[in-house]
Amino acid sequence: MNESVEHLDMTDPALLDAHRAGDPDAFGVLFKRHRDRLWAVALRTTGNPEDAGDALQEAMISAFKRADSYRGDALVTTWLHRIVVNASLDRLRRNKVRAAQPLPDDLEEYTGRGAVLATDTSGDPEAVALLGDRRRAVLAALDQLPPEQKAALVLVDMEGYPVAQVAQMLDCPTGTIKSRCARGRARLATLLTPVLGTGSPPSPSNPRPSTQPTLGTPEGGAPR
Amino acid sequence: MTDEADVDANDDIARLLADARVTDPLPGDVADRLDATLADLVVSRETRVTASRTPSNVIPLRRRVLPRVLVAAAAIVVVTGAAIAAPHIHERNTGQNSGAASADSAGSGSQSGAVPRSLPATKGLKAQSQHAAEGTMPMAIAGSLVQLTSDHFRADVRKLVRTLDASARTAYGAVGVPTASAAPTVPTVPTVPSPTDDGLAGSGGSLTDTVKAPDCPTPTGLDPGAEVIAVTVDGAPAVLVVHPMKDGSRLAQAFSCDAGAADATPLASATVPR
Numbered sequence: 001m002n003e004s005v006e007h008l009d010m011t012d013p014a015l016l017d018a019h020r021a022g023d024p025d026a027f028g029v030l031f032k033r034h035r036d037r038l039w040a041v042a043l044r045t046t047g048n049p050e051d052a053g054d055a056l057q058e059a060m061i062s063a064f065k066r067a068d069s070y071r072g073d074a075l076v077t078t079w080l081h082r083i084v085v086n087a088s089l090d091r092l093r094r095n096k097v098r099a100a101q102p103l104p105d106d107l108e109e110y111t112g113r114g115a116v117l118a119t120d121t122s123g124d125p126e127a128v129a130l131l132g133d134r135r136r137a138v139l140a141a142l143d144q145l146p147p148e149q150k151a152a153l154v155l156v157d158m159e160g161y162p163v164a165q166v167a168q169m170l171d172c173p174t175g176t177i178k179s180r181c182a183r184g185r186a187r188l189a190t191l192l193t194p195v196l197g198t199g200s201p202p203s204p205s206n207p208r209p210s211t212q213p214t215l216g217t218p219e220g221g222a223p224r
Numbered sequence: 225m226t227d228e229a230d231v232d233a234n235d236d237i238a239r240l241l242a243d244a245r246v247t248d249p250l251p252g253d254v255a256d257r258l259d260a261t262l263a264d265l266v267v268s269r270e271t272r273v274t275a276s277r278t279p280s281n282v283i284p285l286r287r288r289v290l291p292r293v294l295v296a297a298a299a300i301v302v303v304t305g306a307a308i309a310a311p312h313i314h315e316r317n318t319g320q321n322s323g324a325a326s327a328d329s330a331g332s333g334s335q336s337g338a339v340p341r342s343l344p345a346t347k348g349l350k351a352q353s354q355h356a357a358e359g360t361m362p363m364a365i366a367g368s369l370v371q372l373t374s375d376h377f378r379a380d381v382r383k384l385v386r387t388l389d390a391s392a393r394t395a396y397g398a399v400g401v402p403t404a405s406a407a408p409t410v411p412t413v414p415t416v417p418s419p420t421d422d423g424l425a426g427s428g429g430s431l432t433d434t435v436k437a438p439d440c441p442t443p444t445g446l447d448p449g450a451e452v453i454a455v456t457v458d459g460a461p462a463v464l465v466v467h468p469m470k471d472g473s474r475l476a477q478a479f480s481c482d483a484g485a486a487d488a489t490p491l492a493s494a495t496v497p498r
Contacts, residue, residue: 028259138244160242189237
C-alpha cells in the first residue's frame with residue numbers, strides 16, 4: 001500500500017471520493033485509519049476473534065465494493081461501523097446454533113469480593129486479576145443477549161457512540177436504540193448480580209437513557 | 225428510591241461494559257489478512273477498469289469470426305450449386321443428356337432448376353471434375369457473375385442461353401426471392417416483362433422497375449422479353465442482353481459497364497440458335 005503524506009492528510013470523505021475515482025490507495029488509508037476501532041466492535045459483537053476477523057474482512061470487502069452506496073448523509077465512520085456491525089450480526093445469527101457460552105463457574109465468588117468497579121489496579125496484581133475475571137464475566141453475560149441488544153450496548157456503552165449515531169449505524173430510530181440498551185442493561189444486571197453485589201437489578205421500564213457522560217466522546221477519546 | 229437504584233445499576237452496567245472495551249489494536253495476523261485481501265481487491269478492480277476501458281468498437285473475436293464463417297458457408301453453398309449445374313450445362317450442350325430437349329421445351333417459361341432432380345449431386349460433381357481435367361469447362365463461374373471471354377464468346381453465350389432456358393428465371397428484385405430449387409447458377413438481372421413470356425408474365429414489372437446489374441447501366445430500348453445478365457467479359461464487368469427469340473434464334477449482346485450508355489457499342493455479340 002502506497003500511503004502518501006497527501007493521503008494521510010485527507011479527510012475520510014475525501015479518501016472515499018478518491019477511492020471511488022479510482023485511487024488504488026485511498027481505501028486502504030481510510031480503512032487502516034479506523035480498523036482498530038472497527039475490530040473492537042466486531043470482536044465485542046461477535047464474541048470471539050475468529051468470527052470478528054471474518055466479519056471485519058467481509059465488511060472491508062463490502063465497503064470497498066459498495067463505496068458508491070455512501071451518500072454522505074452520515075459520517076464515513078458511521079457508514080463503516082454500520083457495515084461492520086451488520087457483518088458481525090450476520091455472523092452472529094449464523095452461529096446462533098452454537099451453544100450459548102456459559103457464565104463463569106466462579107461467578108458467585110464475586111459476591112464476596114464486592115462490586116469493584118473502575119478501580120485503579122496499578123501495582124496490585126490481585127486487583128488486575130480480579131479485573132480480568134470481571135471482564136470475562138461481563139463478556140460472557142453479554143453473549144447471552146439477543147444480537148440487536150448486544151450490538152446496541154457495544155456501540156453505546158462500550159464504544160461510547162451517541163445514541164443518535166448508533167441509530168444511524170443500526171438503521172433504526174433512536175428510541176429503538178434506547179429501548180434495546182435499557183433491556184440489555186436490565187438483562188445484564190440480572191446476569192451480573194454477583195458481580196454488581198447489589199440486591200435488585202434495575203427495571204427495564206426505567207432505564208437511564210444514556211450513559212454518554214461517563215464514557216467519553218466517540219471521536220477517538222478513550223472511554224472512561 | 226427504586227428509580228435511584230435503577231439509575232445506579234444502569235451506571236454500574238455501563239461502567240462494566242466500558243471496562244470490558246477492547247483496547248488492544250487489531251492483531252497482526254488479522255491485519256495481514258486484511259492487507260492481503262485489500263491488495264487483491266485493488267488488483268481486481270484495476271483489472272476490471274482496464275477491461276472496461278477497452279475501446280467499444282473492438283468486437284469480440286467470436287462476433288468477428290462468426291459472420292465470416294457464415295458468409296464463407298453461404299459462398300460454398302452457392303459455388304457448389306453452380307458447380308453442380310455447370311457440368312450439366314456442358315452435358316446438355318454436347319448432347320450427352322437425353323433430357324436436354326425436354327428441358328429446352330420447358331424453356332423460357334419454366335421455373336424449374338438448372339439441375340435435374342434425377343441428377344445426383346455426386347454425379348454433377350464428378351462431371352465437373354471430369355470437365356475440369358479435360359479443360360472443357362464451358363465457363364468459369366466465380367462468385368455470382370458469369371465469366372465470358374471474347375475469344376469464345378459465341379460458344380459461351382450459347383451455353384449460357386441454353387442454361388437460362390433450362391434454369392429458373394431468377395430475376396432480382398422484381399421477381400422476388402429465388403426459389404430454393406433454383407440455384408443461382410446464372411445471375412439474371414431481369415427480364416423485360418412481356419405478356420407472352422410465360423415465366424415472367426406475372427411479375428408485372430417494367431424495365432425501369434427491374435434491378436440493374438451491379439454498377440452497370442441497364443441498356444434502354446430493349447424489346448419485351450429481353451434478359452439482362454450481369455457478366456464479365458475478359459474479366460471486365462459487363463451486362464449481357466439476350467434478346468427474345470426471333471426466327472428461331474436469340475441475339476446476345478455484351479455491353480461494357482464502363483460504356484455507361486444504352487447506345488454504347490456492344491463488346492461482343494452472337495446469335496444463338498434454338
